[in-house]
Amino acid sequence: MMEPVVGKVSTADEADRHIRHADSSLRGSEGKPETSGTFGAFVRAAGARPRRWWSRRSLFEQFALLSSLVLSLSVAAVGGWVGNRIADGVLRGTSGAAALYMTNFVEPYVQSMDGGGTLSAEDIRRLDGVTELLKSRRHVASVKIWARDGTIVYSTQKALIGRRFTATDLTPSLQGEIRAGMADLQDDDSEFERSLSKPLYEMFLPLYKNETERIVAVAEIYEDAGALLRDQASAIRGAWLVVGSVGLVTLLALFVVVHRGSTTIKRQRSAIKQRFREKVLLHRKNDILKSETEDALRTAARIDDLVHTRLGAELHDGPAQLISFALLRIEGLEQELDGRTPKARALLTEFRSALQDALKELRAIAADLFLPDLGDSGDLAQMLRKIIRAHECRAASVVDFEMTGVPERLPRDAVRCVVRVTQEALNNAFKHSGSHRQTVMVNYCAGTLRLSVRDHGCGFSGTSAKPLSGLGIIGMASRVRALGGTFSVISNLGQGTEISCELHVRSSIAGTDDEHPQDAQPIKSD
Ligand SMILES: Nc1ncnc2c1ncn2[C@@H]1O[C@H](COP(=O)(O)OP(=O)(O)O)[C@@H](O)[C@H]1O
């Protein structure tokens, strides 16, 4: 049964509450009960705050934060990688050109060597000349020439000539590889270079015997790395500038697109919220209207009962009494005449029988209208028995009555409804079905009260019934619906009729949830 809605029409605040509730259930995780006292709960609680902060950000803000982070990381990774590649490229380019350049200068003065040995004083003098030239032209800091066995055969540091070092790895260069890179100056032979205290660029160049593939020595040349580092820095700056600009432009373009999308979504979201709010309000109004309609129907049913009862009593106490009185007077008149005027006596007999018929009809109508008083006795079983007994006497029929599971207390409206429907259904069976046996069954199960009144008479179809002739069926249906119940009539020609209804009632607090709790009376089940 629909609970009556009490109070004013729902306000916008209430709609907001509904919307917030819907929002939070959509988000899912929010509002879940937290288990306290465990480490898991602590971790969850610690994680809940940033999650809540994050979920409160708009779509655009979330995107802006995430994409900035992702793009910054990508730019950093790509920029770093490109920068390294460029620095490497600059180094390779520089070392390739320098190697060719310097090999041309140095190689002619090591031709006297053949896998070992030393250089002549003349070669050393010429090499000194060459290194001076290289110092001025290419900022060369020092030059060493290694024999294959690791002996320094020439050096700008004369003290090193003739010394042999094992730490310096000449193997790759002895196999033809030109090596270049920033000098780490950890070797024993690099004391002078260390003392310069500036970044140096180091090259190992294989020196070939003229017109052969034979490497006779390896030149180790240290160059001031200042210019190279500047070149590298400017190339890396350029790379960063390009990658950064591309990243920034991409980010800006994405921002514009997402901002537009986000604004559209925001607009649509608020439109949906507005519509939802209106819907909630409409539902509330609808509920209130429904409850008001049910109230009105209930009141109408009560007024109907009252009118019926009063009309029955008025007929019984007024016209019926007067007719009874008139009958008595006719008897008196008959005695007065005492057989003197047979014609008048015959007329009086006719008159008396007409009055007796009228009295019988009046009493029948009054009985039809009569509803047992619910005021003092709310006993559904007793009341049903009362109207069934009255019906059996009046209609000379037999009614089988069965009642199961009905609780002791039920709402008064439900009791009144069941009694009225039973009475009207039995009256119909008497008036229209032609059968002299009816069955009334009432049972209660899981909050549902069911009533069925059945006869095995002529029955009726949609066409044979005269629904407009009376208000019986319409009245029964309206009473049941007023209490939110369901009503049905099943009838087949020649097979009888069954009137049934179902009401949802709460037995435990029955009588107290009724509109007139003081009217509720305990009733017994059969
Ligand atoms: N138990 C019944 N058996 C046969 N016909 C019935 C029965 N109940 C109702 N009817 C048919 O339905 C019509 C409408 O019934 P109702 O609304 O109670 O009005 P009324 O009883 O005043 O005629 C009846 O006139 C009758 O034709």
Ligand SMILES: [Mg+2]
């Ligand atoms: Mg009727």
